[in-house]
Amino acid sequence: MTEDRYIDELLDEDVEVDFEGDEESDEGVMPRRFLSDQKPDENGLYEHYAITVDKGQSMMRLDKFLTTHIENCSRNRIQNAIDECGVFVNDKPQKASYKVKPFDRISMRLAFPRYEVMLTPEDIPIDIMYEDDDVIVVNKEAGMCVHPGHGNYCGTLVNALTFHLKDNPMFQQGNERAGLVHRIDKNTSGILVVGKNEQACQHLSHQFFLHSTQRRYIALVWGNIADDEGTITGHIGRNPKNRHQMCVFADGSEGKHAVTHYRVLRRYGYVTLVECRLETGRTHQIRVHMQYIGHPLFNDERYGGDKILKGTTFSKYKQFIENCFETMPRHALHARLLGFEHPTTGEYKEFQLDLPADFQAVLEKWDNYARNAQSAFSE
Secondary structure: OEEEEEEEOOOOEEOOOOOOOEEOOOEEEOOOOOHHHOOOOOOOOEEEEEEEOOOOOOOEEHHHHHHHHOOOOOHHHHHHHHHOOOEEEOOEEOOOOOEEOOOOEEEEEEEOOOOOOOOOOOOOOOEEEEEOOOEEEEEEOOOOOOOOEOOEOOOOHHHHHHHHOOOOHHHOOOOOOOOEOOOOOOOOEEEEEEEOOHHHHHHHHHHHHHOOOEEEEEEEEEOOOOOOEEEEEOEEEEOOOOOOOEEEEOOOOOOEOOEEEEEEEEEOOOEEEEEEEEOOOOOOHHHHHHHHOOOOEOOOHHHOOOOOOOOOOOHHHHHHHHHHHHHOOOOOEEEEEEEEEOOOOOOEEEEEOOOOHHHHHHHHHHHHHHHHHHHHHHO
């Protein structure tokens, strides 16, 4: 039997402990080793296990099989996961009485125990794009952390949701990660989906785990990207020289497999507007991948995009860039589109957002700059 343990870092982007945020962090495949030796990622929200049953396995109840084969996991946690439809056999949720057979593919999602720090509900306005009994889709503004963490114990999206959903049992327990199935960076704006009950969370999290959701981002990056579209592939892990950064391990020796697809939307000469589609969701994935190919995000302080990397040495150009940075004092990344299967109806739901005002203002500045430069060249 092979046993791979998966950790759901939940993502799209801000590690809100040491990082300012995690880019769409979903699950990651951990190195194969004994499960008892593994420790959950400090930023993880859920543990994921994937097991392929040996050909010589005799038929056994599912709950007994999991209790026997997964180390350091109580029978109650496994039973709760089964009760909450968090255990799948051959991609179908199963009950505890299911008889495990050779070559069955079992996946299980376990919520981490509740955190000690209890949450304070806060009456913070939320831009709600959609809401029903199972899910709530929000437009998270830049500058708001998704959940409490080191240095960010209030003013987060979960603080706001705990107030907004104060009559919802899931949000009455003081869990600082209630309802979360993925994340986006503190300084990334855009769409986030939150589950309103355990079954919805299980279903949504499983989709992120399988990479079956649709996610599109808009990014402004330094430089003129050569190809109109392309794919960036490279393992992403913590930078050994700077623990506040992630980096690409080109040889795949460390980190987690990551794939980003991009398409050029507009060229300004010194910067390029691109759409990025995530195939995986790793910490700071878009920011790290773009830096890796030599095109850091515009005004991305953490990855070197907060200085002039392309352009002229004229003082007017320097002032222009400084004005752009003041207009948009954050990295230029926006979660524009999110699509997923509704956890109850099975209907495909897709949500899209226009660029926020600060992003649009910066693009207008670059439009004007490009026009003026073209006029000067024509003369």
